[in-house]
Amino acid sequence: MDPVALRIFVYDEIVARGRPPALSDIAARFEITVPNARRALAELKIGKTILVDPQSGEIWMAGPFSAVETPYHVVSGSRTWWANCAWDMLGVVMIVNERTTIHTQCTDCAAPMTLTGDPSVEPNEKAVVHFLVPARRWYEDIGFT
Template structure:
């Protein structure tokens, strides 16, 4: 069977994410590209686009496709009927940028837990109050992407 073109795979992953709110599973990738699931798993593992698409070390499924998380985070992003999880406070703006749309973010203060509801618009600076904290210096961002 033919290998999956990495560009086509990347585009498929992000189109599914933006359209459905979740990345495609290995079985869905296999069906879409008409390959065996093992080939889809291998193609995902080999995608390794910098730090953009990461697969789960055990399941091999898409774990993160920056700025989106495949699992729940404190940053729920909503656009109409679609919802996503942003990896972090930086990425909640990134979702608005990639979606090319104003999105709503529901989250909370990391310290006190008070709800924080924001609007992120790629074309308009934010009007909400808040501070984004970078605990880890840039030279260590990729040592433990989950902690960062």
């Protein structure tokens, strides 16, 4: 299977549907078996961008998108996405390339926050992103980070 075609399919599906394709979707799209789809995802060598759940083999995250609900919810019209972290929620805005509303909360006091994301406008928010883990250690435990 062509890894470039697989990556493009994964990201196209996420942007269009708000979630990554299931193994069965990948199998149907590329006319392969589900075990072969699982193997193809596991063999993707693109750094740490697409990560699979070690048990199910399904996509867990395809940076900056999360396959599971997180505190970083990005919405545009009827479409919705989950980001892995505050940094990634800004990446979602840039990838979907449209005006979005971001729903999150302050990690210090848990106060709800609503931000506007617009890839064509410089951010004017006074919010601060705080990283608990130094960037050089993010992938030691990416789930925690």
